[in-house]
Amino acid sequence: MGTGTLAPSLKQALFAYTSFTLLYIFGQFRDFFRKRWSKASLKGYAPIRQDYEDFYTRRMYYRIHDCFNRPITGPPSSWMDVLERTPVNRQEPLTTTGKIKRCLNLGSYNYLGFASSDPYCTPRVLDTLSQHGWSLCSNRADAGTTPVHEELERELASFLGKEAALTCGMGFATNSAFLPVLATPGTLVLSDALNHSSIVAGVRAAKGTVRVFDHNDPEHLERLLRTALVEGQPRIHRPWRKVIIVVEGIYSMEGEVVDLAGFVAVAKKYKAYIWLDEAHSIGAMGATGRGVCEHLGVSSADIDVLMGTFSKSFGACGGYVAANKDVIDYFKAQCPAHLYATAMTPPAVQMVLSALRLITGADGSDRGAHKLSQLRTNANYFRSGLLRLGFNVLGDWDSPVMPVMIFQPAKLSATSREMLRLGVAVVEVGFPATPLLTSRMRVCISASHTRQDLDYALQLFDYVAERCDIRYGGDTARALANTGPKIQAV
Amino acid sequence: SGVSHYFSAVPERDIVYWSVHTAGSGALSASTVPSLWCAAPMESPRSQAGLGIKASEANKNTNWLDSPAAWVYYVALLLLSWLLVSSFTDPGIAWTYVHIAHGVLTYIIFHWVKGSPIANDQGVYDSQTFWEQIDDGQQFTPARKFLTAVPVVLFLLASNGTDYRRQPLGVNLIVVIVLVIAKLASMHRVRILGINKY
Numbered sequence: 001m002g003t004g005t006l007a008p009s010l011k012q013a014l015f016a017y018t019s020f021t022l023l024y025i026f027g028q029f030r031d032f033f034r035k036r037w038s039k040a041s042l043k044g045y046a047p048i049r050q051d052y053e054d055f056y057t058r059r060m061y062y063r064i065h066d067c068f069n070r071p072i073t074g075p076p077s078s079w080m081d082v083l084e085r086t087p088v089n090r091q092e093p094l095t096t097t098g099k100i101k102r103c104l105n106l107g108s109y110n111y112l113g114f115a116s117s118d119p120y121c122t123p124r125v126l127d128t129l130s131q132h133g134w135s136l137c138s139n140r141a142d143a144g145t146t147p148v149h150e151e152l153e154r155e156l157a158s159f160l161g162k163e164a165a166l167t168c169g170m171g172f173a174t175n176s177a178f179l180p181v182l183a184t185p186g187t188l189v190l191s192d193a194l195n196h197s198s199i200v201a202g203v204r205a206a207k208g209t210v211r212v213f214d215h216n217d218p219e220h221l222e223r224l225l226r227t228a229l230v231e232g233q234p235r236i237h238r239p240w241r242k243v244i245i246v247v248e249g250i251y252s253m254e255g256e257v258v259d260l261a262g263f264v265a266v267a268k269k270y271k272a273y274i275w276l277d278e279a280h281s282i283g284a285m286g287a288t289g290r291g292v293c294e295h296l297g298v299s300s301a302d303i304d305v306l307m308g309t310f311s312k313s314f315g316a317c318g319g320y321v322a323a324n325k326d327v328i329d330y331f332k333a334q335c336p337a338h339l340y341a342t343a344m345t346p347p348a349v350q351m352v353l354s355a356l357r358l359i360t361g362a363d364g365s366d367r368g369a370h371k372l373s374q375l376r377t378n379a380n381y382f383r384s385g386l387l388r389l390g391f392n393v394l395g396d397w398d399s400p401v402m403p404v405m406i407f408q409p410a411k412l413s414a415t416s417r418e419m420l421r422l423g424v425a426v427v428e429v430g431f432p433a434t435p436l437l438t439s440r441m442r443v444c445i446s447a448s449h450t451r452q453d454l455d456y457a458l459q460l461f462d463y464v465a466e467r468c469d470i471r472y473g474g475d476t477a478r479a480l481a482n483t484g485p486k487i488q489a490v
Numbered sequence: 491s492g493v494s495h496y497f498s499a500v501p502e503r504d505i506v507y508w509s510v511h512t513a514g515s516g517a518l519s520a521s522t523v524p525s526l527w528c529a530a531p532m533e534s535p536r537s538q539a540g541l542g543i544k545a546s547e548a549n550k551n552t553n554w555l556d557s558p559a560a561w562v563y564y565v566a567l568l569l570l571s572w573l574l575v576s577s578f579t580d581p582g583i584a585w586t587y588v589h590i591a592h593g594v595l596t597y598i599i600f601h602w603v604k605g606s607p608i609a610n611d612q613g614v615y616d617s618q619t620f621w622e623q624i625d626d627g628q629q630f631t632p633a634r635k636f637l638t639a640v641p642v643v644l645f646l647l648a649s650n651g652t653d654y655r656r657q658p659l660g661v662n663l664i665v666v667i668v669l670v671i672a673k674l675a676s677m678h679r680v681r682i683l684g685i686n687k688y
Contacts, residue, residue, distance in 0.1 A: 013559035014566065021567075050616065055607035193546040197610070212546040224545055432608045436554040 002256050003387060003480050004394040004473065008407045008437050012472070016437045019409050027059030056432065060409070062091045067416035067428055073100065076108040077116035078448040082425055103425040104457055106443045111284040111400050112371045113448030114315025114355050120363050121315075121354035125347045132346035141332070144343030152353045157322055159356060160290065161300035164328035167320045168337045169344045171309030174319030175277060176201040177337035178307070179246070181330070182275075183208035186241035188228055190221055190272075192258075194251050199277060203246070209234060215254075218262030221245065225270055243272035249281030249292040253434055253442070255395020255402050257285070260292055264302045273304040283313025284400050289359045289372050295398070314355045316348040375400055375447040378454060380484045382445050385458040387481035390471035394440070397484040403429075403440040404461075405472050412439045414468050422460050549615065551606035552624045555633045564640065568592065582651030586658045589648040593641060593665040600637075601672045602686060617688070621672065622679055629675040641669040 008016065031051065061068075071083045082101045085094040108115060128148060138144040149167060157165040168174040179202030183189050187208030191199060193215045203210045211228060213221040225243065232238050245267055247258050260276070267274045278291045286294030291308070293300045300306065305323045310316040321331065332338055359368040379400040386393045392405040406412055409430055416428045419441075430439035445454075465471050547553045554560055568588060575584040600621040605613070615623050625631040645666035649659050671677060681687045 007557075008559075010559055010562065013557070014563050017560065017563040050605060050613070052603060052605045052607055053609055053613065053616070057609055193548075212548055214546050432550045432610065435550070437559075 001254055001394045002396040002399070003383065003484075004392045004403075004405060004477070006254070006394065006405075006438055008405075008472070012407045013437055016408050016439075020431075020436065023060050023063075023409065027055060030059060031055070058091065060431075063088065064413035064416075066094055067413050070420075070425070071096065072425075075116045076105055076110060077113065078105055078110075078446055078450070078453055079103065080105045080108070080425065082420065101420065101423060103420070103423045104453055105425050106445070106457060107425045107427040108446070109280070109312040109444055110315070110446040110448065111280075111313045111375055111444070112289075112315070112355070112359070113446050114313070114351070115446075116448070118315075118354075118358075120358055120365075120367070121351055124354045125350045128350035129347045134347070135345055136343045138343060139338070139340050140343045141339045146346055146349070148346050148349045148353065149344065152349050152356070153320075155353065155356055156320055159360060160306050160322045161293075162306060162322040163325040165320050165322040166328050166331050166338065167310075167318055167344050167349070169318050169342050170337075171279065171311050171317065171319035172198040172201075173337050173341060174307055174309065174321060175199050176205060177341070178321055178331060178335055179203055179275070180206035181335045182206075182273075182305070183244060184241065186233060186238075188225075188240045188243045189246060190225060190228075190243065191246045192216065192248065192251075194254060195246060195248060196252070196277065196279070199246055199248075208244075215251075216256065216259050218259055218266050221263065222266045222269075225266065225272065229270065243270065244275055245272050246275045246277070249276060249278040250285065250395075250399055250401060252280050252401055253403060253429060253440070255393075255399045255442075257281070257292055257295065257396045257399060260296045260298045260303075264298055268302070274302070275305045275307060276303045278306060278308040279319075280312055280401060282308040283355075283359060284375060285398065287372070289313070289368070310348065310352045314352045316351040316355070318344040318348055318352070371447040375445070376485075377487055378447065378449050378451075379445045381451070381487045382443070382454050382458070384481050384484055384487065385454065386443075386461065387473060387477045389458065389462050389465060390473045390477055391461070391465065392472035392474075392477060400445045402443040402445070404443060404470070406439045406441055406470055407437055407472065409439055411468050411470060412441075415441055415464055415470060418464050418467060419460070422463070424457060424460050547626050549606070549611075549623050549626060550608055551611075551615065552620065555624060555637075556631075561633075561636050568640070568644070582653070583658075585644065585648040585651040586662060589641070589644040589662055590665055592644060593669055596641070597669060597672065604686070618679070619686075627678065629678065634673070638670065638673045641666050 007013075035051075066085060066088050070085070073081045073083055080103060082103045083096045084099040084101055085096055088094070114121065132146055132148065136144040136146070140149070153165045153167060156167075157163060168177070175196070175198035179189075179199065183203065183206035185207040187206070189203050189206065189208050189210045191203055191210055191212055193212050211224050213224050228243075229240065233240060245263060247260070247263055249260075250257055258276075263274060266272070276292070281295070282291045283289045285292050288294065290300075291306070292298075293303060293306075305321055305327065307319065307321045309319040311318070321328070323331075354363075357363045358365075359372065361368050376398055379402075380397055383393055383395070383397065383402055386402065386404060394403040394405065395401055406415060406428070412428050412430045416426070419426050427442045427444075428439070429442055434440060547556065571591070572581075572584055572588045575587050579587070601619050604615075604617060604619050606615040606623065618627075621637075624633055624637075645662050648662045652658055652662075
């Protein structure tokens, strides 16, 4: 998978299975005694949750829940303040102790460094805040469309090379509310195996049929599509109304870039539509930040719906879809997110608009181009550094997302706590967000990281690798360290 | 956090796959759990014409079973438990103890406990046992074949280890018959006398 391997070696797999077995056994023991000794609170009522459904959360997640959902204070720029919390105590909630730890931020999706105050964007955001207020208190269709919204949608559409665009107040909801509008009954949706849960939610809510194809595998997609076309809809065997292929630009858990040319070829051959979720790639990939289409040399006219979010590269919140004008008009008439959900807040819209102008150079400076190249350089430098240290790092060159494989569930919490103690904030992900044996530590690089920050981080990673023994890349990784794009000296 | 439901390289199988993701599809709703006398119609892997393409399995509760490393681990656990028991008793009868303990444990884990410990699935698998969830309900997959073979092999080892004496052969035979019947394709989603239906 890019510069790393997803599957563990047999030895690591056996150790990981042993860990999970022990966790399972201890969990079952604790559940057994809890059932004997706890008093039933509401007699005669059905339990509000099934206890087995909750087993993973109670008996595995809560053992290490101090590694997740850490509260921060202040903006999440390249360094940030993490609030320290009390230690884990069964399933009691953790409280803050009042102490603040200054940490190097390798966990935020702050790709272009817009998370902190910006000399171009922030004054304009404050102007819009005083002009339009904090909330429009309305959905877009009623009284929630301001000139700022329209301006953003116009500029976004021209930035992406599409006819029209539409924004939504929430990035997750952009997938989960817009996909069902297109995936009507009789639609076949082909979804990548590693698609984000917003896509899974949208496709589950849709009345269309979904088939899941192997990750980033256009051949498997083609075989599935051919079989589905030949067999028709389930049970009635009538032809499908339409086929939609849903893929992402960068897969955030793997840092891998989609094989877009392959998927476009399949879509064109069978006259299927493509929905491309560029949440992590818009503003981060491509020479001018136009996403994976630009990065891979695919024309954006070949992608039917381009979707993205503003919370990563643009430092705001919300999402967008961009497509032909008739599709966007259809969304405006039919999508519940547009008709009933609150409109994107005007300061956020202005933030995105200003960030967009900065990226394209419309503000008259070259800061945007500098940010983009800085992000790419930082990403390649850090990836090369991690590989040289012997880590198993997933993802492709140029991708700012770098999952470092940990495999063992116990090392997940060990590395997380050690990293926090040393002053580095990373996000750790394990089962069930990832497959069982593929726990990982995900690093997100920002354009605002300096070379010193990255060198400091590499030193700390080296130290943690010694303490926790997580150099799973070995000599293969070290050999790959210098195969990336040339990194200019600082 | 994202949802990923792909795990390691799985050899392509010649089995037709029908989608089980649609909300309210018949195969997954509790109302279609039949009684003993009318078993649910089972998709035969050979009954569908065409290339027979299997889509990616999404159930994170069970898709880790598709990797050979899990099978190696399972066999290693059995061997280690036999070694442990043999240090207290005669190695031959130790296989009987392992076989019976394995039978009881796997019956509870595979064929009794229903649902999935992953809250994100929103109760889609609440009426299905672990065995029924494997490979999204497809029958005759490599994982199922392996897991069906294990109690049989243990039975052979246990009977051999006790020189086929009448007892414990009888007990071993009952255990293996119960386990193998539970794993049969025609017992998919069947609840005898409505036991363990909800």
